[in-house]
Amino acid sequence: MTPDDGMNVYELTYPELRAEHAVELDFAGVEIFASPFFNFAIGQLLRDISPDTLNRLLTFSHLNGVGNQILKQVIKNSKRYYAADDATRNAINEIVSQQVGNV
Amino acid sequence: MSVTLKIPTINDNLKDFDNLFQLLEQLNEDCSEVIIDFSKCFFLRQNAVAFLGGLIRLIQSRSIKLNINWDSLHKNIKMNLEQNGFMYVFCENKEPWQGNSIPYREDKKQDKDGLVDYLAEKWLGRDWVDLSQTLQNVIVGTVWEIYANAFEHGQTEIGVFSCGQHYPKKKELKLTVVDFGVGIPQNVRLFQNLPDLPADEALKWAFEAGNTTRRGNVTGGVGLDYLKRFVKMNRGKLEFFSHNGYVLINKDEETYQKRPTFFGGTLVNITLQCDEAIYVLASDTDGDAPLF
Numbered sequence: 001m002t003p004d005d006g007m008n009v010y011e012l013t014y015p016e017l018r019a020e021h022a023v024e025l026d027f028a029g030v031e032i033f034a035s036p037f038f039n040f041a042i043g044q045l046l047r048d049i050s051p052d053t054l055n056r057l058l059t060f061s062h063l064n065g066v067g068n069q070i071l072k073q074v075i076k077n078s079k080r081y082y083a084a085d086d087a088t089r090n091a092i093n094e095i096v097s098q099q100v101g102n103v
Numbered sequence: 104m105s106v107t108l109k110i111p112t113i114n115d116n117l118k119d120f121d122n123l124f125q126l127l128e129q130l131n132e133d134c135s136e137v138i139i140d141f142s143k144c145f146f147l148r149q150n151a152v153a154f155l156g157g158l159i160r161l162i163q164s165r166s167i168k169l170n171i172n173w174d175s176l177h178k179n180i181k182m183n184l185e186q187n188g189f190m191y192v193f194c195e196n197k198e199p200w201q202g203n204s205i206p207y208r209e210d211k212k213q214d215k216d217g218l219v220d221y222l223a224e225k226w227l228g229r230d231w232v233d234l235s236q237t238l239q240n241v242i243v244g245t246v247w248e249i250y251a252n253a254f255e256h257g258q259t260e261i262g263v264f265s266c267g268q269h270y271p272k273k274k275e276l277k278l279t280v281v282d283f284g285v286g287i288p289q290n291v292r293l294f295q296n297l298p299d300l301p302a303d304e305a306l307k308w309a310f311e312a313g314n315t316t317r318r319g320n321v322t323g324g325v326g327l328d329y330l331k332r333f334v335k336m337n338r339g340k341l342e343f344f345s346h347n348g349y350v351l352i353n354k355d356e357e358t359y360q361k362r363p364t365f366f367g368g369t370l371v372n373i374t375l376q377c378d379e380a381i382y383v384l385a386s387d388t389d390g391d392a393p394l395f
Contacts, residue, residue, distance in 0.1 A: 001247060001251075002215055003251075003255070003321075031240050032219060032240045033240075033244045034244045034245075034248050034251065036251050036255070040321055043321065044321045044322075047320060051393070051395035052395075054395040055393040055395045064237075066241050070329070073328070075394060079395075081322045
């Protein structure tokens with residue numbers, strides 16, 4: 001559920017997907033979902049892996065309706081975010097970094 | 104300087120929240136001692152219990168001398184505080200017991216499993232609200248995100264405080280979650296580089312689906328959307344207080360207001376209706392469409 005949990009999944013799946021290996025994420029037994037997990041595990045894959053590649057290589061099993069809905073919303077948000085051009089995102093991230101430094 | 108906080112009767116109408124926040128406003132930099140007195144208090148709702156717990160921990164964290172006049176507690180209040188475990192945490196060996204309370208809880212650090220259990224078993228799992236297991240899981244997941252947000256964004260050093268209550272005559276089930284961190288408007292102002300952004304506008308931005316002040320290159324901002332939808336369906340109420348901003352979400356409205364009092368952290372007050380038929384959120388029908 002946590003960002004850390006999601007990051008753990010991301011760190012396992014990202015290298016495999018970049019190497020064009022198929023990955024299956026099995027959610028058997030998982031009944032409670034929270035978007036922070038999906039943001040980190042799945043959403044950030046869209047940073048530099050195309051949706052077509054993810055559709056081809058990444059599958060989900062035993063993901064119930066609730067999890068599926070949240071995942072779809074996360075993917076929708078992430079596609080919008082990462083679709084912003086690199087310059088825009090870099091500008092945003094620079095502002096954020098400066099603000100963090102000023103706190 | 105010694106400050107006496109005379110705790111008034113606290114329900115959970117807007118004026119009651121004003122009274123709660125004004126207690127914190129009485130603490131100033133010169134304060135070396137705080138006395139908490141309950142002699143004028145004849146009722147404390149769950150919001151007050153959660154807030155007072157956090158207030159006590161905040162005072163302790165500042166190494167201010169604290170004197171809580173437990174003898175000033177009226178009998179009924181004391182019994183309720185014993186039942187919900189507040190007294191057990193702060194002064195007594197008497198263990199809490201199950202009743203209409205959802206236990207008072209402190210989380211200095213994020214305890215994922217503990218919080219899921221608290222929400223699933225102690226809040227929703229008491230059959231006060233007729234929920235399918237699926238919908239219960241949805242609500243647990245979305246309310247859990249309120250805690251997750253507090254830990255990720257709140258920058259609170261003393262943690263997050265919760266308490267709930269079932270009101271059988273009113274057929275309401277309530278939960279309050281509060282942190283004494285930096286508040287939502289602070290984070291939004293920093294993120295947008297708009298230091299003068301009014302609190303109500305900052306909250307409005309924060310509540311838009313997809314918006315997040317999360318640092319780094321990862322999106323956020325989905326969970327609250329589900330909670331909003333559910334509360335509207337249930338004819339319940341969702342309230343957020345942060346700085347002088349206030350958000351009210353119910354089936355009729357989603358409003359963002361400025362309040363006359365200021366609270367530097369964030370307080371969430373959730374009200375569910377126990378006698379409303381609740382339906383599972385409709386699933387998408389585009390099952391064959393690609394996921395990405």
